[in-house]
Each structure stands twice: as structure tokens, then as C-alpha cells.
Amino acid sequence: xxxxxxxxxxxxxxPPGSEPPRRRGFLLNRLDLKYSPYxxxxxxxxxxxxxxxxxxxxxxxxxxxxxxxxxxxxxxGLDNYAALIKxxxxxxxxxxxxxxxxxxxxxxxxxxxxxxxxxxxxxxRAKTFFRLAIFIPNVVSVAAVAIVFGMLFQREFGLxxxxxxxxxVDNIDWDxxxxxxxTAIATMVNWRWVGYNTLILLAGMQAIPKDxxxxxxxxxxxxxRQFWQITVPMVRPTLIFVIILSTIGGMQLFTEPLxxxxxxxxxxxxxxxxxxxxxxxxxxIENLNTxxxxxxxxxxxxxxxxxxxxxxFLLVRRSAK
Amino acid sequence: xxxxxxxxxxTSPLTYMALVLAxxxxxxxxxxxxxxxxxxxxxxxxxxxPLTPGGAFGDNFGRVLDNDAANFLxxxxxSVIVSSVVTLSVVLTGSLAGFAFAKLRFRGRNILLxxxxxxxxxxxxxxxxPLWGMMQELNWFGTLYAVTxxxxxxxxxxxxxxxxxxQAISDELIEAGRVDGASTFRIYWNIVLPALRxxxxxxxxxxFMETWNSFLWPYAILTPENPTLQVSLSFLSYAYxxxxxxxxxxxxxxxxxxxxxxxxxxxxxxxxxxxGAVKS
Numbered sequence: 360x361x362x363x364x365x366x367x368x369x370x371x372x373x374p375p376g377s378e379p380p381r382r383r384g385f386l387l388n389r390l391d392l393k394y395s396p397y398x399x400x401x402x403x404x405x406x407x408x409x410x411x412x413x414x415x416x417x418x419x420x421x422x423x424x425x426x427x428x429x430x431x432x433x434x435x436g437l438d439n440y441a442a443l444i445k446x447x448x449x450x451x452x453x454x455x456x457x458x459x460x461x462x463x464x465x466x467x468x469x470x471x472x473x474x475x476x477x478x479x480x481x482x483x484r485a486k487t488f489f490r491l492a493i494f495i496p497n498v499v500s501v502a503a504v505a506i507v508f509g510m511l512f513q514r515e516f517g518l519x520x521x522x523x524x525x526x527x528v529d530n531i532d533w534d535x536x537x538x539x540x541x542t543a544i545a546t547m548v549n550w551r552w553v554g555y556n557t558l559i560l561l562a563g564m565q566a567i568p569k570d571x572x573x574x575x576x577x578x579x580x581x582x583x584r585q586f587w588q589i590t591v592p593m594v595r596p597t598l599i600f601v602i603i604l605s606t607i608g609g610m611q612l613f614t615e616p617l618x619x620x621x622x623x624x625x626x627x628x629x630x631x632x633x634x635x636x637x638x639x640x641x642x643x644i645e646n647l648n649t650x651x652x653x654x655x656x657x658x659x660x661x662x663x664x665x666x667x668x669x670x671x672f673l674l675v676r677r678s679a680k
Numbered sequence: 681x682x683x684x685x686x687x688x689x690x691t692s693p694l695t696y697m698a699l700v701l702a703x704x705x706x707x708x709x710x711x712x713x714x715x716x717x718x719x720x721x722x723x724x725x726x727x728x729x730p731l732t733p734g735g736a737f738g739d740n741f742g743r744v745l746d747n748d749a750a751n752f753l754x755x756x757x758x759s760v761i762v763s764s765v766v767t768l769s770v771v772l773t774g775s776l777a778g779f780a781f782a783k784l785r786f787r788g789r790n791i792l793l794x795x796x797x798x799x800x801x802x803x804x805x806x807x808x809x810p811l812w813g814m815m816q817e818l819n820w821f822g823t824l825y826a827v828t829x830x831x832x833x834x835x836x837x838x839x840x841x842x843x844x845x846x847q848a849i850s851d852e853l854i855e856a857g858r859v860d861g862a863s864t865f866r867i868y869w870n871i872v873l874p875a876l877r878x879x880x881x882x883x884x885x886x887x888f889m890e891t892w893n894s895f896l897w898p899y900a901i902l903t904p905e906n907p908t909l910q911v912s913l914s915f916l917s918y919a920y921x922x923x924x925x926x927x928x929x930x931x932x933x934x935x936x937x938x939x940x941x942x943x944x945x946x947x948x949x950x951x952x953x954x955x956g957a958v959k960s
Contacts, residue, residue, distance in 0.1 A: 399780040402776070403833040411799065411807060412799070413807075414810040418806055428813055474698075477698055490950055492707060494949075494950055494953075495706055499939075500935065502910040506928075511712070518729050521728060553702075554706060558950060558953055562955070607801075621917070622918040640896075643808070643809035661802070661803065661806050664803065
């Protein structure tokens with residue numbers, strides 16, 4: 360690639376765009392201009408093609424088979440999907456995933472909006488410190504977060520039950536029931552992502568022209584009205600971005616519930632908090648002989664994400680008109 | 681008092697209280713990790729729970745090192761290797777492709793770029809089951825190849841570099857390079873790459889953090905004998921979940937490198953995240 364640099368002395372090279380006369384190095388130069396871009400993008404497409412795109416398409420192919428990872432593969436058409444619709448465990452996982460998603464996304468976004476609004480104040484001191492402090496949970500690995508919160512939510516000696524005992528709440532068996540396990544897992548997710556969403560929303564807020572607020576204060580609008588009538592509408596595109604990101608993350612929730620269940624892929628004795636991603640793992644990787652069925656679960660997750668993103672998009676377009 | 685500082689005084693107490701509370705809640709679990717990781721096992725079950733660090737860290741961490749269920753040191757070293765290799769590769773391949781998409785003309789450029797943007801929206805989980813089978817066929821199960829090679833490139837990296845390159849590098853600069861007789865690769869190496877440094881740094885930091893913290897795939901494909909740090913932590917916590925001081929000493933040590941990176945480069949990381957949000 361760098362050959363043409365050595366064969367073409369500086370004075371002989373033609374500026375790009377103009378029709379070059381025949382000179383030494385011209386051919387190499389032309390080859391370089393025409394084909395080297397493909398060399399530069401090749402690594403991405405090569406590796407992504409093999410380890411990204413191909414497995415994805417293969418998932419679709421597998422989902423149409425009774426696929427055993429070590430043995431037979433029989434084509435069965437859409438039977439896996441038909442079975443999925445009648446599968447109580449699948450609906451259970453879907454229910455859990457949406458429950459945890461609601462418990463994490465809604466408070467998380469409200470809190471992030473609120474914090475971003477506070478951080479957006481022009482007169483705030485120690486801005487950088489607060490930004491760093493609020494973002495730091497996102498730096499910690501999910502595994503560590505899940506382990507630490509697992510102990511905070513422990514039944515006998517956990518800090519949270521201890522604090523709750525002061526307001527007269529008896530020891531809660533956090534991983535024993537649906538609502539309590541959902542709350543505990545949602546807390547881990549919230550703790551990790553509030554700061555991240557705050558920063559993204561803050562970035563959106565900083566693009567709002569300041570004179571809008573000045574005009575509003577002159578008209579007598581207080582901070583609360585300014586927040587709901589200027590900040591929130593103006594930050595809507597960013598909000599949608601954050602909601603779609605949270606949806607994608609929420610539908611793929613895996614690590615927190617897995618570690619909360621001490622590594623059991625079932626998510627509690629009665630599958631109280633088994634998520635879709637855990638169910639996919641149970642069917643597709645833990646049990647090699649149901650890999651085809653697991654692949655169908657994987658595509659179902661993808662379809663749900665796509666559907667929710669589309670829904671979001673339509674809602675926004677409608678409310679924007 | 682100026683009107684500005686008066687407004688500061690009027691609005692501040694509640695705002696600051698809320699922000700300080702948020703900061704405390706954000707930092708507390710780290711502190712808790714250190715408290716438990718430096719306490720003896722007996723004192724953990726005290727009611728009320730301990731609130732200050734103790735002096736038993738050496739003893740706790742010693743138990744981590746002696747423990748063959750988790751191979752903590754191997755995990756730590758593996759994480760350093762995998763994260764570094766992936767980061768280096770994502771930055772290099774991302775800047776190469778980003779430069780090509782931003783500054784070079786070639787057939788199919790727009791369609792190929794669109795493909796990259798679309799792939800950014802596809803969850804990696806969608807390919808995990810066949811990928812697991814592929815790793816068996818390649819004999820990569822349980823090896824670091826399995827957690828490194830598929831992640832050597834990133835669509836987000838290409839896209840981010842392309843955005844930055846189209847703004848930060850003027851066409852004149854590249855033309856000047858061509859007039860001086862430089863090949864395209866030399867232009868990339870001597871002109872483009874240095875100009876991309878700020879974006880490369882942010883991309884590198886984000887990639888390093890993401891790789892260091894990734895869990896699902898390493899968990900699926902690695903074994904306790906040769907884990908990454910996160911996998912090692914998970915096995916440690918399953919097997920010794922009653923020995924919290926040991927587990928927490930390990931999580932604290934495993935979290936420390938990233939917290940250090942964050943303390944050193946936090947501003948850049950946050951700047952990069954906020955900038956990325958506005959552009960997209």
C-alpha cells in the first residue's frame with residue numbers, strides 16, 4: 360500500500376481530481392485510490408460477517424429445526440414457534456421480563472430526568488464532581504453489582520432488611536417471591552443505569568436555548584412549569600433514544616437475575632424471576648438437545664425488541680404532530 | 681450580593697442536598713464492598729451490620745488466592761489480556777474504516793455504511809447459540825480466542841470514528857498529503873490517526889470498560905479453569921456465597937482497576953458519552 364509513496368517523487372504526483380498525465384507510479388497510485396478503501400473496511404466486514412452476521416442468520420435457520428447441538432437436525436418448519444406460543448415457561452419469562460423492565464425503566468427515567476435537570480442549572484458548583492459520582496456505578500461490572508446487591512438484599516443479615524426493620528417491616532425474603540425479587544433486581548439495574556441516562560439527558564438539555572427559559576421567567580413561569588413545559592418537550596428526541604436503549608437492555612436482562620439466583624438458570628424455585636434471556640440460555644446452551652428451540656426464543660426476543668422500538672417510534676411521531 | 685449569587689443561594693440547598701444524596705447512594709455500594717471485604721467473617725453477621733472498614737483484608741484476599749474454584753489471578757490476567765487486545769483492535773480497525781467512510785470515495789460506500797448502522801441495532805444475543813456451536817467446531821471452547829476474536833471489530837467503533845473524522849479532518853489536509861506523494865495508507869498513519877486521537881481515546885476507554893465487564897458470552901464459553909475476571913467472580917460467589925468477606929475482597933480487587941481508569945479519565949469518558957448522545 361505504501362509502495363506508491365516511494366515510487367512517486369513528490370514533484371511527479373498529480374493532485375486528486377484532475378486527469379493525471381502518464382507518469383511513473385501513476386498506475387500504483389490509481390490502484391491505491393481505487394481499491395485501498397476496501398482494504399480499510401475489510402477487517403470489519405470480515406470479522407463481523409463470520410462472528411456476527413453468520414451466527415445471526417444461522418439462529419434463524421436453527422429455529423426451523425429440531426436441532427441437537429451434538430446430534431441430529433430435522434427440519435420442522437415453524438413447529439418451534441408454535442410450541443413457543445403454548446409454552447407456559449416462555450410466557451412466564453416474558454411476564455417477568457416486562458415486570459422487571461417496568462420496575463426499572465420508569466423510576467430510572469424519572470429519576471434521571473430529575474437529576475439531569477438539577478445538573479443543568481447554570482449556577483451549580485462542583486458540576487464535574489457530581490457528574491463523575493453519579494456515573495461511577497456504570498463503571499462497575501454487572502457481576503460485582505449483582506454480588507454486592509445480593510448481599511444487601513439478604514434475608515437474615517442484609518442491610519436493606521435491617522434498615523426496613525426501623526419502619527416496622529419484617530424481614531423480607533427477597534428471592535422468595537415474585538414482587539420482592541423483581542424489586543431487588545430492578546434496584547440493581549436502576550442503580551447501575553440512572554447516572555448513564557442522566558448524562559445523556561443532560562447532554563440533550565444543554566442544547567436547549569437558554570433564552571427560552573428567560574422568556575418563560577419573565578412571563579412568570581416557575582421552575583416546575585419551566586421543567587414540564589420547556590425542558591421535557593425539548594428533550595423529547597433524547598428521551599426516546601434513552602427509552603429505546605433501555606428497552607433493548609431490559610429485554611436482554613441476564614446477569615443480575617442469574618447471580619441473584621446464585622447461578623441457577625431457572626431464576627428462583629418457581630421461576631419467579633427467570634427472564635427471557637435466561638430462558639434462551641436454558642434452552643439453547645444449557646440443554647444442547649433443544650438448541651433449535653432456544654434459537655426460536657432468541658428470535659422471539661429480537662422480534663419483541665423490534666416491535667417495541669417501532670411502537671415507540673410511532674408514538675413519538677404521532678405526538679410530535 | 682449580585683442577583684446571580686442570590687439566585688444561587690435561593691435555589692441551592694435543596695438542589696445540593698438531592699445531588700449529594702444521589703452521589704452518596706452511587707458511591708455507597710463501593711464503600712460497602714470495602715467494608716465487608718476488610719472484615720472478618722464473624723463480624724459480618726453482626727446486627728447492626730458493620731459500617732466501617734476492618735483490618736482483615738489480607739486474610740480475606742489470601743483465601744481468594746488459595747481458592748481453586750475460581751482461579752482469581754488467572755481471571756485477572758486473562759481480563760487484562762483480552763481487554764487490551766480487543767481495545768487496540770477496535771480502535772485500529774475502527775479508525776481505518778472510519779477514515780475510509782469519511783474521507784475516501786469508493787463504490788458502494790453509502791450502502792456499506794448503512795449496513796454498519798443497521799448492525800448496531802441488532803442485539804448480540806441473537807447469534808449466541810450458533811456461535812457457541814462454532815466455537816466447539818473451531819476447538820476454541822474454554823480458550824481466550826473465543827472471547828477475543830469475535831469482538832476485534834465494532835460497528836459502533838466504525839461509526840463513531842467516521843463521525844469524528846468527517847468533522848475533524850479537512851479535505852485540504854488529505855489533499856496536501858497526496859500532493860506530497862503520500863499513499864493513502866501513509867496519509868492514514870501520519871495525518872489521520874494523529875488527528876483522530878481524542879476520539880480514539882474515548883472509544884478505547886469505552887471498549888476497555890465494556891470488554892472488562894462483559895459477562896454473558898464469557899460465562900457461556902469459558903470454564904472455571906481459565907476464566908475472565910467476571911466469570912471467576914461469579915463462580916467464587918456461587919461456591920462461597922456464605923463467605924462474603926472472601927467474595928467481597930475479590931470483587932473489590934476486580935473493580936479497582938476500572939475505578940482507577942475512571943478516576944484518571946472520567947472527564948473524557950463522560951464527555952465522550954454526552955457528545956455521542958447529542959450526535960445520534
